[in-house]
Amino acid sequence: MSAGILSVHARPGRSATVILSWFLFAAGITLYIFTATARHRENPEERVMPTLVQMTQGMYNAAMQPAEDDAPSSEDVTQAPSVARRFLNSMLWKDTVATGRRFLYSMALLLPAVILGLHMGLFPYVGAFFLRFVLFFDKIVALSLLPILFIAFGIDELSKIMLIVIGVTPTILLDTFNLTRGVPPEQVVKAFTLGANDFDVAYRVVLKQIWPRVLNSIRLNLKSVMLFLFAGEMIASTDGLAYRIALLRRHMGMDVIIPYVLWVALLLFLVDLSMRWINHSLHPWFKES
Amino acid sequence: MSRIFIALIFLLTSGVSFAQKPTFTVGWSIYAGWTPYYYLNQSGILKKWADKYGIAIKVQRFDYAPSLDAFVAKNIDAVTMTNMEALDMPAASGVPTTAILIGDYSNGNDALLVRNGIALKDLAGKKLLLVQKTVSEYLLDRAMAINGLRDELKKVRLVNTSDADIATAFLSDTNTAATVTWKPMVSQILKQKGITSLFDSSKIPGEILDLTVVRSEVLDRPDGSGQKLAKALAGAWYELMSQMSATGPGTDKVLSAIAAGSQDTLASYKEQLSTTKMFYTPQSAADFGNSPDLKGKMALVRTFCFEHGLLGSNVASADDVAISYPDGSIQGKKDRVRLRFVSTYMQLAAQGKL
Numbered sequence: 001m002s003a004g005i006l007s008v009h010a011r012p013g014r015s016a017t018v019i020l021s022w023f024l025f026a027a028g029i030t031l032y033i034f035t036a037t038a039r040h041r042e043n044p045e046e047r048v049m050p051t052l053v054q055m056t057q058g059m060y061n062a063a064m065q066p067a068e069d070d071a072p073s074s075e076d077v078t079q080a081p082s083v084a085r086r087f088l089n090s091m092l093w094k095d096t097v098a099t100g101r102r103f104l105y106s107m108a109l110l111l112p113a114v115i116l117g118l119h120m121g122l123f124p125y126v127g128a129f130f131l132r133f134v135l136f137f138d139k140i141v142a143l144s145l146l147p148i149l150f151i152a153f154g155i156d157e158l159s160k161i162m163l164i165v166i167g168v169t170p171t172i173l174l175d176t177f178n179l180t181r182g183v184p185p186e187q188v189v190k191a192f193t194l195g196a197n198d199f200d201v202a203y204r205v206v207l208k209q210i211w212p213r214v215l216n217s218i219r220l221n222l223k224s225v226m227l228f229l230f231a232g233e234m235i236a237s238t239d240g241l242a243y244r245i246a247l248l249r250r251h252m253g254m255d256v257i258i259p260y261v262l263w264v265a266l267l268l269f270l271v272d273l274s275m276r277w278i279n280h281s282l283h284p285w286f287k288e289s
Numbered sequence: 290m291s292r293i294f295i296a297l298i299f300l301l302t303s304g305v306s307f308a309q310k311p312t313f314t315v316g317w318s319i320y321a322g323w324t325p326y327y328y329l330n331q332s333g334i335l336k337k338w339a340d341k342y343g344i345a346i347k348v349q350r351f352d353y354a355p356s357l358d359a360f361v362a363k364n365i366d367a368v369t370m371t372n373m374e375a376l377d378m379p380a381a382s383g384v385p386t387t388a389i390l391i392g393d394y395s396n397g398n399d400a401l402l403v404r405n406g407i408a409l410k411d412l413a414g415k416k417l418l419l420v421q422k423t424v425s426e427y428l429l430d431r432a433m434a435i436n437g438l439r440d441e442l443k444k445v446r447l448v449n450t451s452d453a454d455i456a457t458a459f460l461s462d463t464n465t466a467a468t469v470t471w472k473p474m475v476s477q478i479l480k481q482k483g484i485t486s487l488f489d490s491s492k493i494p495g496e497i498l499d500l501t502v503v504r505s506e507v508l509d510r511p512d513g514s515g516q517k518l519a520k521a522l523a524g525a526w527y528e529l530m531s532q533m534s535a536t537g538p539g540t541d542k543v544l545s546a547i548a549a550g551s552q553d554t555l556a557s558y559k560e561q562l563s564t565t566k567m568f569y570t571p572q573s574a575a576d577f578g579n580s581p582d583l584k585g586k587m588a589l590v591r592t593f594c595f596e597h598g599l600l601g602s603n604v605a606s607a608d609d610v611a612i613s614y615p616d617g618s619i620q621g622k623k624d625r626v627r628l629r630f631v632s633t634y635m636q637l638a639a640q641g642k643l
Binding site for chain 2: 054
């Protein structure tokens with residue numbers, strides 16, 4: 001069978017797969033370097049597209065030096081601290097911790113949404129009470145409600161976390177609801193005939209089998225979580241990764257912004273990867289990805 | 290939608306003009322001293338002057354930050370910005386820039402507002418909302434320095450807040466003690482009871498300048514088309530300035546037409562103009578540009594920019610981003626002039642030679 005390389009039956013070899021899957025990365029990086037070099041030749045002080053050297057330097061400074069706004073007093077400089085210590089005092093680490101903390105809080109607040117979604121799907125009265133409202137609430141563009149959020153939650157941490165919760169919770173809620181509804185009713189009936197009570201059915205029959213899909217759904221919403229978090233930090237903040245990016249934009253500090261963006265992507269990728277790994281080891285029977 | 294509209298206009302105009310006219314784009318953003326560009330375009334005044342010099346000038350409205358980005362990326366040829374951003378954005382990014390028109394200076398438009406009548410010396414440890422690394426932070430810096438409280442500055446808890454949300458954020462969160470922002474937000478916030486202004490830009494006159502700048506590379510084009518752009522802009526600008534400052538029934542009509550450019554009312558626009566020191570005559574603008582005062586004020590601004598790292602992380606001294614003045618003097622290294630103030634075009638307008 002002489003299937004062309006574009007046919008459904010094509011079977012790329014191992015090396016072809018590797019090369020193809022990295023091709024766009026290489027093309028993107030090459031294009032960037034090429035353009036950046038050309039722009040720097042024309043204007044040595046170019047800041048919009050920094051060179052790799054500048055970005056490395058920018059990132060090194062970000063990871064090894066404290067942020068300017070909390071520069072330590074000059075006495076600290078005399079003793080040279082270890083690399084790890086310097087990293088823990090750095091701007092990058094401080095921003096990552098601030099953003100990471102908000103991220104974890106909001107992830108934790110997604111759990112009640114899962115439980116509520118389960119109950120909505122299983123208990124008709126709970127469903128009747130919440131469903132219409134959540135469906136409506138889901139369509140609200142959270143960002144446009146900011147002034148109300150400020151009044152209700154102040155301009156500190158809480159308003160940023162609530163922005164994420166309001167933005168992402170309805171999606172998770174409705175998804176859990178749908179997954180719960182998707183569990184074959186025969187199973188529920190069967191569980192009852194075997195002597196299960198409401199609690200058993202909800203948590204030991206239904207939740208147990210939708211859980212991997214719920215985790216997946218949370219995983220796919222990581223980007224929305226991050227988007228709302230960034231929006232919140234850019235609007236009013238004193239620290240965080242997006243705060244730094246917003247500040248650096250004011251004077252075209254692209255040599256730090258680009259590595260920061262890549263750093264965020266890397267962190268998100270790692271969270272995603274670990275969630276996939278947890279999902280896989282908790283539910284080895286679950287084969288969808 | 291507006292992009293399609295602009296594309297359409299572009300298609301239409303390019304179809305009409307068979308001869309290849311040099312075409313330039315001017316960007317502006319909403320601010321009392323810049324909104325006149327909306328009317329310049331709308332009323333045909335700009336077109337009249339562009340035609341006189343045989344060029345075409347397109348006018349486009351931006352948000353402030355994107356207008357700076359577009360200028361630095363060389364997507365537009367001229368733009369409105371403050372003296373501080375002219376120094377720390379294009380000039381510090383290696384895009385030599387020339388200020389051709391000094392439109393006005395902020396004379397109360399930017400203000401430091403506080404809740405419950407607290408004093409400047411009480412700000413330490415309190416939360417203050419502002420857009421960091423902008424003229425707002427400069428104003429705060431100056432307010433503290435003038436009152437001998439510069440050491441306290443580090444203790445103020447600055448919260449970087451987007452200008453779109455700063456008014457609601459400050460008004461709704463009573464834990465915030467102070468804010469530094471500009472009009473129209475200042476007017477909006479001051480309407481609330483218990484909020485007072487501690488310091489405003491009228492106490493540092495001429496330090497926050499609103500300019501029209503052109504990329505030096507465009508201005509110095511060998512075919513002279515950049516010069517024509519500067520002359521056409523100056524001619525059109527001062528024609529409108531004389532209309533805005535005239536006394537008579539027509540003035541209000543012009544002012545409301547300008548106010549419409551920012552969806553504003555005549556009353557509100559007039560209120561903003563009252564705290565904007567417009568240079569209505571080209572002579573007054575040129576005089577300001579030629580005065581030694583300008584150098585002193587720019588010295589303060591460039592020191593601030595350098596101390597806050599706004600000139601870039603690899604700039605060793607403020608002298609690396611040098612500024613030249615109409616009298617030929619240079620602030621900084623002679624071979625690194627990145628920002629030029631010229632009074633040529635204001636002068637030509639004053640002499641009626643445009």
